């Protein structure tokens with residue numbers, strides 16, 4: 001299992017079993033609009049890092065964006081494997 005699959009499982013577990021002190025549980029409890037806004041903020045931070053900061057900053061911000069995007073997918077009822085399937089379909093088109 002790769003790190004994204006493991007992260008997905010943790011996010012789904014935090015949804016099913018909210019945990020005290022968990023950032024993911026706190027994020028989920030704030031609702032989809034809040035999570036969506038966080039994705040937007042993290043995307044902007046990725047853009048700023050790519051254009052004005054170094055590679056290390058871009059890696060850090062990209063990880064933040066991926067994490068928040070996965071939480072948004074989870075609270076929207078989308079399964080990670082459905083996103084992977086869409087990518088597989090696109091690969092098959094080329």
Ligand SMILES: N=c1c2ncn([C@@H]3O[C@H](COP(=O)(O)OP(=O)(O)OP(=O)(O)O)[C@@H](O)[C@H]3O)c2ncn1[C@@H]1O[C@H](COP(=O)(O)O)[C@@H](O)[C@H]1O
Nearest residue numbers: 007010011014019021022023024025027038063064067068
């Ligand atoms: N990958 C992540 C991850 N990436 C980023 N973050 C958190 O995302 C937040 C982003 O920082 P910001 O400054 O934007 O947000 P903030 O000011 O802390 O919080 P807000 O009030 O703005 O929401 C930080 O608090 C990070 O700790 C993450 N928190 C958790 N994970 C993964 O989720 C797992 C479970 O974590 P918990 O849910 O905390 O147990 C961890 O083991 C990690 O694998």
